Amino acid sequence: MPDSLLPPAATVKPVILTGDRPTGPLHIGHYAGSLRNRVALQKTHRQFLLVADTQALTDNARDPDKVRRNVLEVALDYLAVGIDPVETTICLQSGLPALAELTLLYLNYVTVARLERNPTIKDEIAQRGFGRDIPAGFLCYPVAQAADITGFDATLVPVGEDQAPLIEQTNEVVRRINHQAGRELLLEATALIPEAGRLPGVDGKAKMSKSQGNAIHLGASPEEISEAVKRMYTDPQHLKVSDPGRVEGNVVFTYLDAFDPDKAAVAALKEQYRQGGLGDVSLKHRIDGILQELIGPIRERRRQLAGDPAYVLGLLKAGTEAARERTQGVLDRVRSGLGLFTLA
Incomplete structure (x- = not known):
């Protein structure tokens, strides 16, 4: 046998x-x-x-x-x-x-x-x-x-x-x-x-899902991406640009870690945010651009295939x-x- x-x-x-x-x-x-x-x-x-x-x-x-x-x-x-x-x-x-x-x-x-x-x-x-x-x-x-x-x-x-x-x-x-x-x-x-x-979802919740409305889909339009980025959870205590901010639990930094190819630049941004002097708007502008560049070609290929x-x-x-x-x-x-x- x-x-x-x-x-x-x-x-x-x-x-x-x-x-x-x-x-x-x-x-x-x-x-x-x-x-x-x-x-x-x-x-x-x-x-x-x-x-x-x-x-x-x-x-x-x-x-x-x-x-x-x-x-x-x-x-x-x-x-x-x-x-x-x-x-x-x-x-x-x-x-x-x-x-x-x-x-x-x-x-x-x-x-x-x-x-x-x-x-x-x-x-x-x-x-x-x-x-x-x-x-x-x-x-x-x-x-x-x-x-x-x-x-x-x-x-x-x-x-x-x-x-x-x-x-x-x-x-x-x-x-x-x-x-x-x-x-x-x-x-x-x-x-x-x-x-x-x-x-995590853009709202900071542990799970990203369609039912919770906190996901960015691979076929999302430019407007949908930007709207989701605007809603991204940051540090609620970071009220002014000059305030020191918390990186941990900050969804924008989590997404930058996941998608920004310039790791050295992200590390520098984290340090600046912790010390104060970096606003959430500029951070969200950065991740918005990265996600637009990532999803744009995927969305176009998806549109062609769906036809x-x-x-x-x-x-x-x-x-x-x-x-x-x-x-x-x-x-x-x-x-x-x-x-x-x-x-x-």
């Missing part, structure tokens, strides 16, 4: 799985936290980008139309920021039935108590105010995510630090399946956590077909390794 049913190692690029829930168009928080990294990583890795529409239903089941219409929006954002469909396979989660079957299999190796202890799940349950009325799909989505990751044989998963427990739970599933089979069926994955933390939705959906269909073959191969391997009955 072989020690492993995995395909022989080859000189291929490491496999990355990443993606987003299509619950709205993407914003600069997504860009800073993941999108620009994905554009770079596609050059050095085999990257799969999953539009996670099935996962989006775990807390949007009463509004499936919201999920459906945002599939195209997310795909447009991917292409507009520079995701190359030749190098990155963009695919739709609901078009990959092998992932659903892997989820069902994995659920037999995870307890409800373990799911409830997952700190990411606990935090998100509290944020959504579910109480004990937790949709079963939401509680179990770490298992579905394990199916997504292993279904592509991914070994790297870019996530925020708050999502790292989900990768840990994925690896627990991997170890249990491998132990059950008595050989290596699945690969463990490593969380790839970006250096930049989560970008040909058939082309975008065609790319999504082709990517999903390629991903279907890959994920089905993993499912077949797991079924065989676990000794499940087959009619074939």
Whole structure:
């Protein structure tokens, strides 16, 4: 009996799985936290980008139309920021039935108590105010995510630090399946956590989101960008230009750290602001210019692509077909390794 049913190692690029829930168009928080990294990583890795529409239903089941219409929006954002469909396979989660079957299999190796202890799940349950009325799909989505990751044989998963427990739970599933089979069926994955933390909303709140009206979307107009910049939270005690100001928690400086390429200049501005003599208006003028320069080309590419939705959906269909073959191969391997009955 072989020690492993995995395909022989080859000189291929490491496999990355990443993606987003299509619950709205993407914003600069997504860009800073993941999108620009994905554009770079596609050059050095085999990257799969999953539009996670099935996962989006775990807390949007009463509004499936919201999920459906945002599939195209997310795909447009991917292409507009520079995701190359030749190098990155963009695919739709609901078009990959092998992932659903892997989820069902994995659920037999995870307890409800373990799911409830997952700190990411606990935090998100509290944020959504579910109480004990937790949709079963939401509680179990770490298992579905394990199916997504292993279904592509991914070994790297870019996530925020708050999502790292989900990768840990994925690896627990991997170890249990491998132990059950008595050989290596699945690969463990490593969380790839970006250096930049989560970008706050323009109002200073920890989370940037469309529902809170504190996000700058990748298709934002020049006027929308400027209006959002005007509303950026600074130091409420910095009333006059001459007053010393607080940099920590100041959204303008957080955005400058994320997007201003001149790090030395930003460091000098911070020092000047702390000492007094630097006004919020001039700082906001600087970040407004940087964001206009960043978003302008993305907005234009997005506008052009939106004019040909058939082309975008065609790319999504082709990517999903390629991903279907890959994920089905993993499912077949797991079924065989676990000794499940087959009619074939």
